[in-house]
Amino acid sequence: MDRLFTLAWRYAAGLVRAEQLPMEAAHLLAADVDSPALRDLAGCSGRESRYELVGLLKQALAESGTTLPHWETAERCHLHHLAGLLAAGHATSAEVAAPLWERPDIAHTGAEHEFLVAVGPKHHVAHIAAHDPAAHQAWESAMVAAAARLALTTPAEMDAIRARLRFSGDK
Structure with missing residues (x-):
């Protein structure tokens, strides 16, 4: 991008x-x-x-031939960015999950939905972090795996998101 x-x-x-x-x-x-x-x-x-x-x-x-994206497109780009950071080891699961708990569910693809499901609800993650280290480790592993799958989104797929933006008239 x-x-x-x-x-x-x-x-x-x-x-x-x-x-x-x-x-x-x-x-x-x-x-x-x-x-x-x-x-x-x-x-x-x-x-x-x-x-x-x-x-x-x-x-x-x-x-440059594009427009300012609609908030939903921007949120999806943010989701992909965070998944890429986690998959590359540049952020922790907690660092990636925290901003996602504060944002709307904007998943459109299976990989986006899978990643958000892996993030899970904040109260559950806080509970397992405090009371079940093995479950917390499993959550982190599942989140990294889902992030890696989402990070495999091809440049063509990301270009398609941008192309839909151009033709949808989002301002």
Whole structure:
């Protein structure tokens, strides 16, 4: 997934605030992602109106041929990102589960649903962590396995998510 679209879904999912967009744009420019609107966004202070900052992000996305994803698409991207972190060993099961307990169930595919089922409800995981170390270990193993399967989502499948975004008119 390209870096500009990653910023877009992170913003749409509420992981990046509007006032953070200029710094994020500057990081993208430093990583050789460039467009006129992205340069304009990077030149902002972060104190501009949310409308202006998000407008520049949308313009940069349009210049790259995409749009700001709908919140549900953004949440699915976040789900895939977290699964990838867990599968690669860059995050623990608890670090991945915590933000998912606070978000809506947005699974569309079997692998997404399987991963969310493996995450399980917060109260159950807290109980087994405190009272049943073997069950907690089994939960972690099941979650890592489900994350690995979800992380196998091909670039073509992720492109299909983006293509549905383009044709659905999500703004």
